[in-house]
Amino acid sequence: MAQNPPFRRVLIANRGEIAVRVARGLRELGIESVAVHSDVDARCAHVLQADHAVPLGGNTAAESYLDVGKILAAARRSGAEAIHPGYGFLSENSRFVRAVHDAGLVFIGPNATAMDRLGGKKAAREEAIAAGVPVIPGTEQDEGDAALVAAAQRIGLPVMVKASAGGGGRGMRLVEREQDLAEAVAAGRREAKASFGDDRMIVERAVFPARHVEIQLIGDRHGHVVSLHERECSVQRRHQKVLEEAPSAVVDEDLRRRMGECAVALARRVGYDNAGTAEFLLDDQGRFYFLEVNTRLQVEHPVTELVTGVDLVHLQVHVAAGGRLEDLLAGKDLRPRGHAIEARLCAESPENGYIPAAGLLRLVREPEGPGIRVDSGVYTGWEVPPFYDSMLAKLVVWAPDRATACARLSQALRDTVYLGIPTNVDFVRRIVDDTAFRSARLRTDMLQLRPELAAGPQEGPEDLALAAAVLCQAVAPRSGGGGGGNGAAARSGSTAVWNDLAGFRLFEGVR
Amino acid sequence: MKIRREYVRGGKPVAVTAELVDGDRWRVRVGEAAYEFTAQALGDGGIKLAPVGQEFERSFVAHGVAAGSDYMVRVNGRTHRLTAPAGRQASSGAADGTVRAPMTGTVLDVRCKPGDRVAADQTLVVVSAMKMEHKLVAGVAGVVQSVGAKAGGTVDQGAVLVVVEPEATAP
Numbered sequence: 230m231a232q233n234p235p236f237r238r239v240l241i242a243n244r245g246e247i248a249v250r251v252a253r254g255l256r257e258l259g260i261e262s263v264a265v266h267s268d269v270d271a272r273c274a275h276v277l278q279a280d281h282a283v284p285l286g287g288n289t290a291a292e293s294y295l296d297v298g299k300i301l302a303a304a305r306r307s308g309a310e311a312i313h314p315g316y317g318f319l320s321e322n323s324r325f326v327r328a329v330h331d332a333g334l335v336f337i338g339p340n341a342t343a344m345d346r347l348g349g350k351k352a353a354r355e356e357a358i359a360a361g362v363p364v365i366p367g368t369e370q371d372e373g374d375a376a377l378v379a380a381a382q383r384i385g386l387p388v389m390v391k392a393s394a395g396g397g398g399r400g401m402r403l404v405e406r407e408q409d410l411a412e413a414v415a416a417g418r419r420e421a422k423a424s425f426g427d428d429r430m431i432v433e434r435a436v437f438p439a440r441h442v443e444i445q446l447i448g449d450r451h452g453h454v455v456s457l458h459e460r461e462c463s464v465q466r467r468h469q470k471v472l473e474e475a476p477s478a479v480v481d482e483d484l485r486r487r488m489g490e491c492a493v494a495l496a497r498r499v500g501y502d503n504a505g506t507a508e509f510l511l512d513d514q515g516r517f518y519f520l521e522v523n524t525r526l527q528v529e530h531p532v533t534e535l536v537t538g539v540d541l542v543h544l545q546v547h548v549a550a551g552g553r554l555e556d557l558l559a560g561k562d563l564r565p566r567g568h569a570i571e572a573r574l575c576a577e578s579p580e581n582g583y584i585p586a587a588g589l590l591r592l593v594r595e596p597e598g599p600g601i602r603v604d605s606g607v608y609t610g611w612e613v614p615p616f617y618d619s620m621l622a623k624l625v626v627w628a629p630d631r632a633t634a635c636a637r638l639s640q641a642l643r644d645t646v647y648l649g650i651p652t653n654v655d656f657v658r659r660i661v662d663d664t665a666f667r668s669a670r671l672r673t674d675m676l677q678l679r680p681e682l683a684a685g686p687q688e689g690p691e692d693l694a695l696a697a698a699v700l701c702q703a704v705a706p707r708s709g710g711g712g713g714g715n716g717a718a719a720r721s722g723s724t725a726v727w728n729d730l731a732g733f734r735l736f737e738g739v740r
Numbered sequence: 741m742k743i744r745r746e747y748v749r750g751g752k753p754v755a756v757t758a759e760l761v762d763g764d765r766w767r768v769r770v771g772e773a774a775y776e777f778t779a780q781a782l783g784d785g786g787i788k789l790a791p792v793g794q795e796f797e798r799s800f801v802a803h804g805v806a807a808g809s810d811y812m813v814r815v816n817g818r819t820h821r822l823t824a825p826a827g828r829q830a831s832s833g834a835a836d837g838t839v840r841a842p843m844t845g846t847v848l849d850v851r852c853k854p855g856d857r858v859a860a861d862q863t864l865v866v867v868s869a870m871k872m873e874h875k876l877v878a879g880v881a882g883v884v885q886s887v888g889a890k891a892g893g894t895v896d897q898g899a900v901l902v903v904v905e906p907e908a909t910a911p
Contacts, residue, residue, distance in 0.1 A: 577870075585870035587844045588897065591805040591812075592785045609785075615844040615894075619870040643817035646786075648805040655819055689749035690820040692770040693800070697789060698813040698822055699758045700766060700779040701804030703743045704787050 234259040235550030236310045239337070241265070241279065242300050243315030245606030246622055247528070248275030251313050254542030256280075263307040265300060267293035269614040274606045283307055288616050294318045297325050301332050311335035311549060313542075317618065320525040321348060337549040339448070339503045339524050346499040347522040357519040360498045362491040365510070365518045367433030378410050380432045387435040390414055392421035392428075400424060403435055436518055438672040439510040441465065442477050444492035445533045447541070448501040449548040453555065456489030457537050458565050460529055463671035464660060466583060466683070471653075471676070472660060473529035474570040475536045478631060478669035479511070488517055495522070504530070504545050510673075528573065528623070531602060535569035535627040538562075568634040571625040572642065572661070576613050578651035579683040587615035591649035596641040600627045600634075613650060621647060635667055656683060746825050747811075753825040765792060808898075837880045837904035841895040845869030850891050852902060856884045864902045865889050880906040 239255050240263040241248045252262040252275065264279035267288050276282045283303035285293040293299070295318055304312055312329050314320035314337070326341040338344075347353045357364050368380045371393060381388045381404065390413045392400030400421035402413040414430055422428040445457040461477035462470040480488070492507035506527050508520040530541045538561065547557050577585045593609040605622035607613065613621070624641055628634035642658040659682050660666050665675060676682060741760035746753045759767045761776070768775045776792040782801070790799035802815035811822045849866040852858055863875040864884075882904040889901040 581842075584842055584874060587869060591807065592803055594784060594786070594803065615846075615869045617870065646803045646814050648803060648812045648814060648819070649807050651821070652819070655817070658817060690747075690822065692773055692775070694813055694815055694818070694820045695747060695749070695754065695756045695770045695822070696758070696768045696775060696777065697787070697800065697802035697815040698747070698804050698811050698820070699743060699745050699756045699768065700777060700789055701787050701802055701813060702745070702811070703741075703758050703760075703766065704764075704779045704781045705785055705804065 235546055235552065236260050236335070238263060238281075238307065238309045239311045239313055239546070240283075240300070240304045240307060240309035241275070241313050241315065242294065242319055243313075243317070244270055244273055244275055244294060244617065246274070246604045246620065247315040247526075247606075249278045249606055250604050251315060251542055252278045252280075254540060255313075255546070257540075258543060258546060260546070263303070263309050265294070265303050267614075267616070269612075269616065272611075274608060274611070281307055288614070290318065290617060294617075297322075297328050300325075301328060301334075304329075304332070304334055309334065311337050311546075313337040313545070314525065316525050316528055321523070323348065335549050337503070337545050338526075339501055339505060343496075343499045343501045344524045347495075347501070347505075347524055350521050353521050354519070356499060357495055360491070360495040362495050362507075362519045363517060365433050365436055368431045371429040371431060374411065374414055377414050377430060377432050381410050382407070384432065384434045387437065389433045389435045389437075390417045391431050391433060392417060392425060393431045394421060394425035394427040394429065400430070403437065434518075436510045436512050438674065439463075439512055440477070440479065440671055441470075441508065441673050442480060442488065442511045442517065443506050443508040443527075444488050445527075445530070445541075446492055446496050446501065446505045446507060447539075447544050447548065447554065448496055448503060448505070449554045449557075450502045450551055451553055452497070452500075453553070454493045454496040454501060455554055455558065455563070456493050457533050457539065457541075457563060458485055459488060460527075460532055461671065462529060463673050464666070464675060465673055466579070466676045470529065470573065471657060472570060472572055472666070473532055474568065474631075474634075475532040476565045476568065477511075478671075479515075484515060484517070491517075491519070495519075503548055504541055528620075529571050531604060531623065531625045532569040532571050535602070535625060536565040536567055538566070567627055567629045568631040569625060569627045570631075570634050570638050570661075571623050572638060572657045573620055573653075574622045574624055574645065574647070574657070575619045575653045576621055576647075576650050577619050577653055579653050579656035580685045581651075583653075583683070584651075585615075585619040586650040586652075587613050588650040589613075590621075590647060592646055593648075594644075594646035595622065596624065596644040598637075598641070600637055601641050602626070607647075621652065631669065632667070635661060655685060659685065745811075747822040748825055837878070837882055837885075837906050838900055839864055839876050839878065839902040839904070841867060841889075841897055841899045841901055842874065842876070843867070843869045844897045845874075845895060847889045847891055847893050847895060847901075848873060850887060850889050852884045852887060854884050854886055858882065858884060858904060864904075867895065867901075876901065878902075878904050880904055882906040 238261040255262045262279040264276045264282040285299045287293045319325040323341040323344040326336045329336040366384045387405040390402045400417045404413045418428040440463040448454040460475045462473040464472040506523045509517040511517045589612045595603045602625040607621045626637040639661045744757045754771045757769045764778045777789045779789045786803040791797040804813040845867045852864045858878045860881045861877045865876045885903040885905045
């Protein structure tokens with residue numbers, strides 16, 4: 230891939246870890262990166278990483294990273310030739326894609342038409358059906374009780390009986406036995422009528438228990454689309470992924486090929502021409518059903534990179550500049566090799582209902598070692614702002630096999646230190662050390678079924694922890710780590726009686 | 741050279757003392773239990789500590805920082821937030837009727853006003869942070885004394901949002 234850089238300068242319309250990761254990829258290609266930032270993000274890790282930075286002003290996402298006018302003005306001002314959107318924010322906004330194009334710049338992502346055709350869930354479902362991709366079988370409308378029962382029999386039990394006005398689980402029932410069907414429809418109608426004032430029902434095959442398996446795609450502007458195989462992301466809390474891995478322990482070569490072909494067929498149908506992900510549910514019979522397409526780089530893209538050896542950001546840049554996949558991937562063996570697992574490390578407290586936590590990171594130590602990759606957006610002294618996503622970093626490990634990857638991830642989590650605000654590090658480690666995860670018995674509702682994983686140990690701190698706390702205060706050169714100097718350090722520090730440790734430092738000289 | 745702290749464990753205060761014996765050896769008491777450790781600063785805010793006396797007992801790296809009036813320590817793969825007895829504060833929905841912001845965020849909705857009679861567990865304020873909504877509920881039944889939150893405003897972690905005067909309970 231070592232050709233002339235496809236662009237001289239690229240603006241990254243994002244923040245935090247993904248903007249750091251994109252900037253790193255751009256630098257490897259010999260491209261200068263331009264960061265944009267809100268007021269509170271003036272010293273965010275992505276601004277430090279980039280070659281140039283343009284302030285957007287404001288603090289909320291709407292005032293900054295979602296403001297199309299400000300982003301385009303920053304691109305013009307900095308002389309950027311292309312814009313990489315990262316994930317979230319404007320990455321799946323086709324109006325933004327068109328505005329970038331109209332400004333004479335290149336959008337590093339799919340074309341706006343393909344994005345529109347796959348953007349909405351309903352539109353994507355129709356495209357999937359037309360492309361011959363299996364969707365969750367079900368009725369599209371209510372034609373009376375008899376028709377619903379007949380549909381359920383045709384689809385095959387178990388089925389989910391749902392209110393078509395839907396939402397919040399009301400009017401929704403899992404039916405496993407034929408004799409329960411009529412009653413479930415009747416009860417569902419009563420509930421739906423009471424909840425939504427609309428008693429129409431639909432019947433869908435219950436994909437349950439299910440795994441979340443998705444296919445990474447990359448397309449170019451010459452009609453080629455390649456599957457980079459699956460990732461499994463079944464460990465989710467409130468529909469947010471917590472752990473992702475590649476390959477999936479339950480996807481064999483045949484299933485991988487069939488899912489890949491479906492995803493590629495769907496992408497080709499709409500002229501898809503950059504990185505994207507087709508998401509599926511996989512049931513315990515090995516049947517898969519299309520969910521949706523994410524028309525962007527995913528948070529969990531590193532696990533695919535580690536097992537296939539491709540750099541997805543490099544590929545995104547090259548195909549956006551008109552590169553051909555047949556050249557870019559020539560001679561590469563893309564079969565998955567070894568096993569990769571990613572953990573999303575977030576500033577939140579799973580022990581307290583996943584409440585997010587903004588505030589000062591007084592001490593950050595991220596793990597290192599063979600097979601360990603940390604895509605981080607924070608550092609000691611960084612104050613996590615309350616305005617954006619709570620993800621601090623992604624810890625990704627690679628090992629020759631899944632068991633070794635699990636052990637490696639567990640140890641890397643043990644070595645991860647984020648102090649100052651609550652994080653989910655211990656929670657993630659509890660999952661990784663659980664026998665269900667170790668034996669790859671994964672399902673999308675596993676965290677709901679096992680609330681003790683979020684709750685954590687109920688006993689108080691062991692003597693070792695209390696001893697360590699006091700000894701840290703006695704001998705550590707400076708309690709409180711960095712103290713970044715963005716105001717909060719002084720603010721929180723003033724209330725900390727423990728900071729008054731100056732006298733103890735003398736003892737370091739005694740030895 | 742001696743340092744003494746008190747932390748809450750299992751709802752009760754525990755006294756923890758560390759006394760320098762010599763060199764880098766410390767005698768540590770946690771409540772009634774006595775230990776001896778060597779402890780060395782690592783220069784990154786962490787320490788290396790090893791039990792003395794028992795050969796080949798595992799040693800540990802520990803990191804600690806002050807966080808507000810609490811102390812956070814990470815050792816042996818677990819993070820603990822230790823609270824001093826004096827520093828015990830009412831969290832949101834505490835039984836004393838003070839509802840505090842659990843995190844820095846934006847107030848989406850205020851569902852009470854001074855003088856309102858509210859039930860325990862009734863939602864009083866909805867706060868949003870990091871794309872997630874949180875309902876803050878009354879910890880006790882009673883009458884709203886004051887409301888310090890305004891819809892659309894931002895609040896700092898720990899800010900008092902609502903004060904509820906608990907209803908006199910029958911003896």
